[in-house]
Amino acid sequence: MTSADPTAIFKDSWSLYDLITEYNYMSHQEIYAGVDQLLRSRNSLENACLLDLGCGNARYLAPCLKRSSPALYQGVDLSEDALVEARAYLTGLPGQVILTHANLLDAIESTDKVWDVIFTSFTIHHLTLDAKKRFFQAVGNCLSQDGWLILVDVVRDEGQSRESYLDGYLNFMREGWTRVPHDQLEEACTHVHDWDYPEPLSSLQEMAISSGLKSCRLISRYAQHHTLLFSRSPAEGV
Template sequence: MSGDEVTSVFKDRWSAYQWLVENNLMGLREILVAARSFIQDRYKDSSVTLTDFGCGNSLLIPELTHSVQLDYYFGIDLAENALSMAQRLLESNRIKYRQFCQDLFLGMPQVSCSSDLIYSAFAVHHGDEQQKRQFFSNLYQQVSGECSFVLADIMIHEGQSFNDYTNIMEQYFVGQGVRSDWLPHIMTHIRQYDYPETEDSWLDIVRSSGWNVVCKQSVGPVEAFPAIFMILDR
């Protein structure tokens, strides 16, 4: 999956994605609360270096890390316009950072310091099952023994067809007032590039790669298509 393919829909329509986030149609508020609570508890007495896979515009990073000492932030994404927005946000919040415009499935970039924490929200599902397994396996080998992984991503119910999943999602978006000129592009992106996993499949993927599941919960605005939130330890 090339960079042009992955970002073809949202690259020029980032405002649509931004609207979904700001109106919590993806459940990011609940994810933010859960992730921030873990980060504050785990790193309250130490500094942290964070790597964000599929960082987008890094919108939630200042709020996610405001209660801890963030030494450095590495953001990885294929959308150059999103990285440009992230740059302005990070600089305005005086966060030391480095960005990588690359496919997240390439794994950890070559950097001078190791990460204490990996974060990824609604990004890993763009890979098929084999890509996901390789991604988690590679990261497990690349990071230090003290590294944790905060993961949030889409989830499909056991036995649910992808067609049913996307149709229910489209109906939900219509009911929530997503603009009619945005909706076809959003749904095209989802139908072409999303590979949701069931809860059991997500657990098998991360555990078979060596990661320990410390916490797991379902979050999101509607039961029809919840997100999975996990905290993983190496």
């Protein structure tokens, strides 16, 4: 069976993704502990504008934002169910909160704001290579001079084919995600098989450099799940 589009699973079965993250099968706990530290280390976040592309229900970012609150948070997602939940998770943030039901590429290509932090987690791998290039170009156009792109996503090994990546990832899911009911696990596997197009790190870096970003730092890696910090300032790099 083939799933209809890359976001169908998030529109129709948001709760399945929530269950997977509840069991921490994609290392959300560790990843977001790193994101929390990163946001705490940024000066003047209270004056900053933060854009979250593919925000889902913002369940894991919301606690970080409550500790390090930006002046403006905008979350963008195509799943209305997820956005309804996001509204609840983000309740109590002191700054302005905007939640937008839109395609992330349309949102970032048409934004008239300058963003200090652009955050995107487990979403960009759904884009085609051309769309990923457009995404990085758009980031380059709307990121502030000392801006950050925090990118959390699955990444292929250098030289690894998509087929080999998928073999490994589907195996990782079927062997490790034992508490997800069988039918739902197979639904998740079909989604990954049909719609996951992760890039190797070198390809992400090339697209970032072509878009005017100067440095890339690996913040964490748990299996294929990477957290990368891209910034305009060369000083941020390692």
